[in-house]
Amino acid sequence: MRKAADTRTRILDISAELFARKGFTGTSISDIAGELGTTTAALYYHFPSKADILAGLLAEPLEAYGRVIDDLGVSHPSAESLLSTMIDLTAGARGLGQIIDRDPAVLPLIEQQLPRTSAEMQEAVIAALAGPDPSRAGLLRAQGALAVVKQATLVALELAGGSLQPEDRAEILAAALRVMNPESP
Amino acid sequence: MRKAADTRTRILDISAELFARKGFTGTSISDIAGELGTTTAALYYHFPSKADILAGLLAEPLEAYGRVIDDLGVSHPSAESLLSTMIDLTAGARGLGQIIDRDPAVLPLIEQQLPRTSAEMQEAVIAALAGPDPSRAGLLRAQGALAVVKQATLVALELAGGSLQPEDRAEILAAALRVMNPESP
DNA sequence: GTCTATACCCGGATAGAC
DNA sequence: GTCTATCCGGGTATAGAC
DSSP, rough: OOOOHHHHHHHHHHHHHHHHHHHHSSSOOHHHHHHHHHHHHHHHHHHHHHHHHHHHHHHHHHHHHHHHHHHHHHHOOOHHHHHHHHHHHHHTTTTTHHHHHHHHHHHHHTTTSSSSSSHHHHHHHHHHHHHOOOEEEEEEEHHHHHHHHHHHHHHHHTTTSSSHHHHHHHHHHHHHHHHOSSSOO | OOHHHHHHHHHHHHHHHHHHHHOOOOHHHHHHHHHTSSHHHHHHHOOSOHHHHHHHHHHHHHHHHHHHHHHHHHHOOOOOOOHHHHHHHHHHHTTTTHHHOOTTTTTTHHHTTTOOHHHHHHHHHHHHHHOOOOOHHHHHHHHHHHHHHHHHHHHHHHHHTSSOOHHHHHHHHHHHHHHSSOOOO
């Protein structure tokens, strides 16, 4: 016997997979309903809109992300510590980060109901990594290190079937740190 | 007096900018027409469809990319040489690479009229970087290095107003190579 | 080459029965 | 909770005058 909360969770799971694979705009309500085995109308009993499904998926990861950002000004973490955290955030979002990063049409849809835009948060991380008064080279290194974290973590998740292996995690962190540090370790 | 070839070029320029900023699906024909200063119908005198505009933009970069791929099996370039080439390809595509990488809905539209999918080409580059029988760590490093090239090159283009500065180029290449090489340089 | 007008379709969303 | 039926808007694309 299926409960509403149950169905809600299934919708979120299905949507996460489809959004990650085909993008948000590339996934239609009827795609989701099809996977779910119902009609589109049934979906609207559980969620008021397509954007709300996405919001439901992103709420928790973005909150975690936000806490990290808030902490930046207080604890002034090292590059190692911050990149390490970013690996975990990326892994924890199950490929949902891609949706925000990649589909420019998505941001306006959820931006309003969030304290910070993801662009602002990304900026904050870059700024923290690059330090005050960064050189162009320093900025490029920070951007590069974060790109390594995002891409390699996603690939590692795929390779390991959804969970991040400790040795992969260590490898990614080391690689990102090498990007940050021009001198040999 | 405006010629057709002229207008065609303007359409391509405008579309390149809009596609890069708002994505392909996020850009409507009337967005382009608006920038152009005409109606949507006028656009269809120059291009038979929206997908053809994209194809017009991607044809040359993808051909150049394809030549690099074809050459991989012959010249077995070093990581340095290959990553260096990838920087130039990324810069030469004026942010158009993003469109392919980021919008999953785009591929089906142009895939048919191309010899190779961009996914296949990306695979080939990764394989060439990682070498035969790569370890998981080796794969992650290759993926990371390529991610650095793509992201940092885009940022460098923005910072420098559209052209890639030699010192930025050198910085990006060095960073990507550090990702590839676990030992100190 | 560009216009006005319009056809067509698809995706998101709603109404109301069951 | 899920259905059938339907609406509505926006986006692509076409017809035909100028």
